[in-house]
Amino acid sequence: MFGDNKVLGIDIGTRLTKFALxxxxxxxxxxxxxxxxxxxGSVSDGLIRDREAxxxxxxSAISEFKLTAKKIAVTIHSSGIMLRELNLPALEDEEIEPAVQFELAQSFPDMIQTHSTAFKIYTKTNDRLNGISTSCPKQIVDSYVEMFADSGLNLKYVDVNANTLAKTYNHFVHPPMQGDxxxxxxxxYAMSQVNVxxxxxxxxxxxxxxxGSFVDSLIVNRFEITMxxxxxxxxSGYKTLSISQEELDSCLRLGYSSVEEQMRQTLDYIRYSKLPDxxxxxxxxxxxxxxxxxxxxxSGMFRTPVNIAQSDxxxxxxxxKFFILMPAIGAALRED
Structure with missing residues (x-):
């Protein structure tokens, strides 16, 4: 690889925007x-609402933090993104995309018109091919493409949060191994995602x-403080507040109840349908x-080891800040 081989990954969140060069x-x-x-108010559920802002x-951030790169990659996080497993008969390369579109249309007839779809093939045998497809609302993808057009910034790649997290985990946290x-x-801050x-x-x-905002809101009400x-x-680890671990656990249980339920459903699904252990x-x-x-x-709730992402x-x-920067890092990691 020759010349300038740097890529700037950007994760534009509702509250914070993260960059990784x-x-x-x-x-x-x-x-x-x-x-x-x-x-x-400039971003809502992945959609850019105020392009100029x-x-x-x-x-400003690219200039201030010296993040200049010839190629920019963004990652999108939205509740409207759909990821599905692919299990198709063996096909020639040029036949895969029409087959993916056909499969999606059986369940979601209007998806070809409303979503942009990409796919990744994991395994291909003489009989079958397996992988995933990812579909993102075109309105959201277009809001990024149109914002970068004629901006002087070269948007080269658009990715999705789940895939960028997976790439960062595999490259920087734990290299893939059979059986993992x-x-x-x-x-x-306001929306979470569970990925397998x-x-x-x-x-x-x-x-x-x-x-995080759900738990912060409970703390605000409990101690009558600002967000x-x-x-x-x-x-600061709540050193400035007089709060017991029992009270904090109660806030976590209430604030993350919907996330906890999705984790439980996902763990049960994987155990019963894919991994008996x-x-x-x-x-x-x-x-x-x-x-x-x-x-x-x-860890106590699910009887499974739990760690915050870190890398050596x-x-x-x-x-x-690694656990916050992972989607931006993954956007910049190129697989092509």
Whole structure:
């Protein structure tokens, strides 16, 4: 690979926008990163609603944090994204895309008109091929493409949150090994996502309402403080508040009840339909995963080892933000 081989990955969230500048190669390197506020009200469930405000924010951050790259990749997180397993008869390469579209149309007749679909083939034999398809609302994809058009920023790739998390996990957290299985739970501010990797391959993804803001709101009501004060207290491990672990567990149980239920349903589904021994590990990512006691709470609830994502192969200055930066890092990781 010659010339400028850096790619800037961007994850534009409802509240925060994350950047990761990666140098490509056999061992990708994180060269720079940044986390900045997203303009209030400019993004909703993955859709760019205020292009000018978001674009101004992007250009300012790229300049301030020296994140210039010839290629930009974005990752999209939205409840409207659908990921489905593919199990098709053996086909020639040029026949796969029409077959995927046909399969989707059987369940969702209007999807070809309303969604952009991509697919990834994992295995191909003489008889069958297996993989996944991902469908994202065209309105959301178009909002990114149109924002970057004529902006001076070269948008080269558009990816989705589940896939970027999977790539980052496989490259920086745990290289794929036969027999491995992990539930990656991305706890964002207002919406979370439950993803399953088996043998390093993403096979299932579900979005659910619920995130760090739900727990912060409970803390706000309990102590009569602002959301900003609640977030600061969380980041300090609640040392500034007189709260017992029992009270905190109660907040976690109420704030993450919908996420917990989705985790339970997913773990049960995998155990009964795919892996009799169940998922081996739960990995937490996203800004909503840094609540004190959350790992212990989920571990006790599901009787499965739980860890916040971390990596030994990244710069030290990135390590304490790695679990938040994972989608941006994965967007910059190229598989082509």
């Amino acid at each position: 990666l140098k490509q190669g056999t061992k990708p390197e994180i060269k720079a990163w940044a986390i900045v506020p997203t303009p209030p 978001v674009l101004d924010m992007l250009k 299985s992990v539930l990656i739970v991305d706890l964002s 990797l088996v043998d390093g391959k993403l096979i299932l993804s579900r979005s659910v309402s619920g995130g 900003e004060e609640a977030e600061a207290a969380r980041q 169940g998922i081996k590990e739960i990995c937490l990512t996203g800004g909503g995963s840094n609540f004190p006691g959350l790992e212990t709470y989920f 192969s990244i710069p030290l200055e990135v390590s304490d």
